[in-house]
Amino acid sequence: MKWRSLEELAPLSHTRSLRDIYADRKALIAKYVPADIQAVHARVVEELTKSGIAERALKLGSELPEFELPDQNGAIIRSTDLMQGGPLVICFIRGRWCPFCVGQVEAMNAIVPQLQQRGASLIAMSAQTVHQNSLMADQHNLRFPLLSDAGSKVAKLFGLAYRVPEYQQEIYGRAFVNLPFVNGDESWQLPIPATYIARIGKTASMNMQSTVRQGKVIYAFPNPNYTDRPEPAALLELVAQLQA
Numbered sequence: 001m002k003w004r005s006l007e008e009l010a011p012l013s014h015t016r017s018l019r020d021i022y023a024d025r026k027a028l029i030a031k032y033v034p035a036d037i038q039a040v041h042a043r044v045v046e047e048l049t050k051s052g053i054a055e056r057a058l059k060l061g062s063e064l065p066e067f068e069l070p071d072q073n074g075a076i077i078r079s080t081d082l083m084q085g086g087p088l089v090i091c092f093i094r095g096r097w098c099p100f101c102v103g104q105v106e107a108m109n110a111i112v113p114q115l116q117q118r119g120a121s122l123i124a125m126s127a128q129t130v131h132q133n134s135l136m137a138d139q140h141n142l143r144f145p146l147l148s149d150a151g152s153k154v155a156k157l158f159g160l161a162y163r164v165p166e167y168q169q170e171i172y173g174r175a176f177v178n179l180p181f182v183n184g185d186e187s188w189q190l191p192i193p194a195t196y197i198a199r200i201g202k203t204a205s206m207n208m209q210s211t212v213r214q215g216k217v218i219y220a221f222p223n224p225n226y227t228d229r230p231e232p233a234a235l236l237e238l239v240a241q242l243q244a
Contacts (some may be wrong), residue, residue, distance in 0.1 A: 048224035064215030086119030155191035194222035
């Protein structure tokens with residue numbers, strides 16, 4: 001199934017809430033995806049939830065791990081550079097094959113101008129290769145960096161990475177979701193979807209005579225349930241409050 005961009009669906013559809021967009025996609029899945037396959041995906045979500053991965057993930061108030069990764073054009077993007085001008089919004093996504101990831105990046109794409117007006121930056125991150133991210137960015141006209149986290153190295157720093165269980169690998173194979181090809185390795189690792197906002201704050205140095213500017217997490221939403229993600233409008237409101 002080709003998950004069409006919001007621009008292909010209907011004029012002004014980007015003004016709809018992400019919840020409404022997801023409701024439509026859930027309805028399509030309920031109609032066209034066999035119940036036994038839906039049950040497999042639900043089982044994985046349940047097992048990840050019970051594993052406590054979200055509770056172990058990077059939390060509010062934590063120091064943001066520094067990272068530098070290539071974007072969809074191969075340019076190296078550094079987290080420290082992005083936070084120099086203001087807050088940084090980070091979306092961890094599974095991939096271009098996921099209808100809910102597509103819906104999220106499209107909805108976030110619609111608020112890029114408002115984020116920029118408030119001095120904030122936006123990036124999304126996946127385990128996909130640079131080429132796959134380039135295809136995704138081009139298909140959905142993305143106006144923000146889509147970073148390639150090879151081997152889910154950064155996702156591991158955030159505590160978000162997990163290995164797709166073998167019983168789900170089989171389902172993905174039947175649905176032509178070739179993760180080893182899309183991600184460029186045989187690890188079968190993905191991040192649980194997560195959204196973070198971070199900004200630079202001051203931390204006292206060891207000699208207490210100076211301060212060190214470090215990125216701090218001021219919003220954290222990790223969730224194994226890939227059909228539940230924060231509303232872009234709510235994130236925009238939070239960024240506006242920070243700048244106020």
